[in-house]
Amino acid sequence: MKAIQQTGNVLLAAVDKNDSVGIIDNYFPEAAFFTEFERFDRHLEKLKRKEGKIDYVSVCSPNYLHDAHIRFGLRYGADVICEKPTVLNPWNIDALQDIEKETGRKTLNILQLRLHESVIALKKKTEEGPKDKVYDIDLTYIASRGNWYFASWKGDDEKSGGVSTNIGIHFFDMLGWIFGSITMNVVHIHTHDRAAGYLEFDQARVRWFLSINPQTLPEKVKEQGQRTHRSLLIDRETVEFSSGFSELHTKSYAEILRGNGFDLEESRKAVETVYDIRHTSPIGLKGDYHPLCKLELSDHPFKR
Numbered sequence: 001m002k003a004i005q006q007t008g009n010v011l012l013a014a015v016d017k018n019d020s021v022g023i024i025d026n027y028f029p030e031a032a033f034f035t036e037f038e039r040f041d042r043h044l045e046k047l048k049r050k051e052g053k054i055d056y057v058s059v060c061s062p063n064y065l066h067d068a069h070i071r072f073g074l075r076y077g078a079d080v081i082c083e084k085p086t087v088l089n090p091w092n093i094d095a096l097q098d099i100e101k102e103t104g105r106k107t108l109n110i111l112q113l114r115l116h117e118s119v120i121a122l123k124k125k126t127e128e129g130p131k132d133k134v135y136d137i138d139l140t141y142i143a144s145r146g147n148w149y150f151a152s153w154k155g156d157d158e159k160s161g162g163v164s165t166n167i168g169i170h171f172f173d174m175l176g177w178i179f180g181s182i183t184m185n186v187v188h189i190h191t192h193d194r195a196a197g198y199l200e201f202d203q204a205r206v207r208w209f210l211s212i213n214p215q216t217l218p219e220k221v222k223e224q225g226q227r228t229h230r231s232l233l234i235d236r237e238t239v240e241f242s243s244g245f246s247e248l249h250t251k252s253y254a255e256i257l258r259g260n261g262f263d264l265e266e267s268r269k270a271v272e273t274v275y276d277i278r279h280t281s282p283i284g285l286k287g288d289y290h291p292l293c294k295l296e297l298s299d300h301p302f303k304r
Contacts, residue, residue, distance in 0.1 A: 001027040003253040015040035064159040086267040108261030112248035113174040118241035123178045137206040144214035144227035164195040165274045173270035179204035187280045188289040209290040
């Protein structure tokens with residue numbers, strides 16, 4: 001909603017089965033709101049007949065519903081802006097591309113890390129560097145979550161895709177965007193609150209670690225009272241990209257409105273990556289694994 005407002009546009013209608021959405025008042029208090037999809041659908045049809053159809057449908061629903069909601073927006077006759085992950089299964093992209101051809105509309109994906117200044121600079125540096133160089137990378141992302149996470153759809157792997165999809169897909173998209181195709185995908189750990197593995201790209205060897213467990217935070221981060229930690233080490237040098245995240249959604253919407261959005265095909269590699277991670281059996285602490293894999297934790301401190 002902030003991105004829609006800051007780009008000078010209007011939210012006409014919204015649907016959410018939950019009715020505790022008073023945050024709308026901060027942005028679009030005049031927007032029509034529905035808790036039933038059927039009434040939302042009817043309202044959009046009435047708008048189409050009276051005032052002309054809406055331009056965009058923005059999909060911010062649970063991951064497993066993205067496919068259905070994108071289909072709805074395309075068939076309605078609007079372009080669709082969709083949050084990550086675009087879909088959970090790679091073959092859903094093929095079906096959506098068929099619907100795009102049938103309707104003449106398109107799906108634009110929020111791949112906001114591609115708009116981060118530090119990431120753009122890293123891609124430029126890589127492109128201008130030796131073509132045969134392979135970089136050694138450690139990626140760490142810890143986004144602490146409380147007990148609500150496990151009670152919500154995010155804690156259901158069938159609905160969310162698990163930790164690697166929920167908090168990791170943007171980073172996998174970023175790595176593929178910069179370093180090329182994946183040639184190896186090994187999973188060391190994949191549980192309810194963390195995941196870790198090893199990826200080889202055309203130009204990178206990546207050890208990655210993702211977690212929603214606050215116990216995995218570095219002591220220095222805990223002492224500062226912070227609950228999120230991002231770290232990207234390339235050839236043992238830190239790439240600073242801890243700041244600059246707050247405005248990336250607005251940038252994403254602005255680029256879409258300029259005609260520079262990322263289409264379905266752009267999202268395919270990351271969707272395939274997390275799909276493969278979810279369906280690969282973890283091998284444990286073998287081979288080249290991320291150092292944080294060694295952490296011995298009792299469990300997520302808030303898990304039921």
